[in-house]
Amino acid sequence: MNKLMEISVTYNTGNFEKIRISSHKQAYNLVIENWNLGTIEFQEECKVILMNKGNFVLGIYNVSKGGIDSSVVDIRIILAVALKCNATQLILVHNHPSGSLTPSNSDKNITEKLSKACDLLNLTLLDHLIITRNDYYSLNKEDNFL
Template sequence: MNQLMEISVNYNTTNQQRVRITSHKEAYELIIKNWNLNIIEFQEECKVILMNKGNFVLGIFDVSKGGIDSSVVDIRIILAVALKCNATQLILVHNHPSGSLTPSNSDKNITEKLSKACDLLNLTLLDHLIITRNDYYSLNKEDNFL
């Protein structure tokens, strides 16, 4: 008999407090508390905040860790995790170790691709935040991108 591997998404319910995000500023405040600030200016990372329809946070998923100026964002992995945990809304977040908050063309392209992929699965990409230790840039707010 063949055994197939199954993706497992675990919920840590030790902290029963339900967090609700209603703005990009609240998203930044939540994510910065959950970021390793020792490497925020050294290594690029990408995370996704997974939420339900009521904007309550289901969890934060570590998408990737990269190098000094890039990290791989695999849309298929993001969507697989979102579907597995019944998320309906997402906020993509990554840091710029350089300290610059200006989105690159690559940042804009991945945002557009993820937004289109979410639409196909009836998910909503609410925002894409670029963060540094002390500030953030919202592609939704600044560029009216989403």
């Protein structure tokens, strides 16, 4: 009898529409369609859009839900999910319930750390979007951060 836990990885390819992202605006539109707009101005959440090399979306993973002004972003979880689904490119997305699109020092810090971690695993962090119900801020476009 085996006394160790079994680890299993599942990848469901199903018959889903192939969506290709080629701009910040497309990424925002995709994620806002898949966001619970009832809580976007109440609770901070973080998600990651996982894509292949051709910019086709493999899925959106819910990284965390937090409080009014923060949520925990564990880089190890993001990378584990990306590797499990054979993603090569990522877009990190989180909302600011306050409605402000200005990135905090914490936002910039996590972006830098995730970008460096992705580089080690031959993954690409394409962008980090801060979103509200009606608009978004791209750290890549605005800050030339990535």
